[in-house]
Amino acid sequence: MFERKHKPLSVPRASVAPFLPSNDAPSDPELPFRLTAQDVIDLNGRFAKTDTAEILTWAWERFGTRAAVGTAFQGAGLVMLHQAKIHGLPFPVFTLDTGLLFPETLQLKKRLEDFFGYEIKSLHPDLTIAEQEEAHGPNLWEREPDLCCTMRKVLPLRDRLSKLDCWITGLRREQSESRADVGIVEIYKADENNEREIVKLNPMALWTRDTVWAYIREHKIPYNPLHDVGYRSIGCMTCTRKTTAGEHERAGRWTGFKKIECGIHTFMSRKNDFQI
Numbered sequence: 001m002f003e004r005k006h007k008p009l010s011v012p013r014a015s016v017a018p019f020l021p022s023n024d025a026p027s028d029p030e031l032p033f034r035l036t037a038q039d040v041i042d043l044n045g046r047f048a049k050t051d052t053a054e055i056l057t058w059a060w061e062r063f064g065t066r067a068a069v070g071t072a073f074q075g076a077g078l079v080m081l082h083q084a085k086i087h088g089l090p091f092p093v094f095t096l097d098t099g100l101l102f103p104e105t106l107q108l109k110k111r112l113e114d115f116f117g118y119e120i121k122s123l124h125p126d127l128t129i130a131e132q133e134e135a136h137g138p139n140l141w142e143r144e145p146d147l148c149c150t151m152r153k154v155l156p157l158r159d160r161l162s163k164l165d166c167w168i169t170g171l172r173r174e175q176s177e178s179r180a181d182v183g184i185v186e187i188y189k190a191d192e193n194n195e196r197e198i199v200k201l202n203p204m205a206l207w208t209r210d211t212v213w214a215y216i217r218e219h220k221i222p223y224n225p226l227h228d229v230g231y232r233s234i235g236c237m238t239c240t241r242k243t244t245a246g247e248h249e250r251a252g253r254w255t256g257f258k259k260i261e262c263g264i265h266t267f268m269s270r271k272n273d274f275q276i
């Protein structure tokens with residue numbers, strides 16, 4: 001039997017919802033700071049007219065290291081890391097390493113650590129691929145990708161978020177229809193049991209693919225070479241394909257399934273649905 005690092009999995013086999021929340025208390029004894037609904041409206045209005053650096057600076061001044069950047073090293077995440085670095089905002093940075101990432105992605109992580117000069121923390125699932133196969137059969141992603149994503153992405157993320165007040169992402173509205181209404185500031189229920197909330201900050205929400213890649217090239221930021229050969233959104237190698245002109249950026253993920261999100265952006269309940 002393998003030992004679990006995360007809380008026991010309690011999700012339906014065919015779906016990530018409903019999701020059992022964490023009971024973990026934040027590691028910092030200070031209570032998380034709450035934003036009101038009006039704060040969210042005001043901040044979204046203000047941040048829609050300002051630059052990414054100001055948004056990140058606000059997060060740093062408000063949350064310090066209880067804010068962290070989560071990135072899969074897509075283009076927008078790289079821009080954010082660069083903006084944080086040049087403006088002296090030392091957020092912790094983490095990535096989800098499912099054990100099924102492309103070699104190019106793993107090499108990119110090391111290149112980015114060298115480029116930015118800090119460690120990017122990898123969050124791992126409880127089960128190795130072999131252990132997952134022993135418990136759930138081979139190639140789970142071909143049969144139950146929701147369950148696979150929950151175990152390999154959502155649970156490690158949930159554990160990390162239980163110790164944060166602000167999760168900074170590289171979501172962009174232009175990426176897909178499911179992301180078209182992303183707010184720059186959003187509030188989620190981090191824990192249904194104790195009403196703990198978490199701020200999800202999406203400073204890149206209004207950036208376009210073109211502006212992201214112009215920035216990356218201008219600043220010579222290392223990026224995934226798979227982008228140069230037809231991959232536009234890059235996840236696990238088992239669930240990612242190249243896309244063609246006319247497809248949206250995330251069309252190359254989970255081909256053959258209706259699935260459009262891995263679950264990390266949908267497992268928590270959004271609390272205030274205020275938009276600019």
Ligand code: SF4
Pocket residue numbers: 098100140141144145146148149150152153235236238239262
């Ligand atoms: S993207 Fe595919 S392989 Fe990766 S965790 Fe999700 S279902 Fe599993």
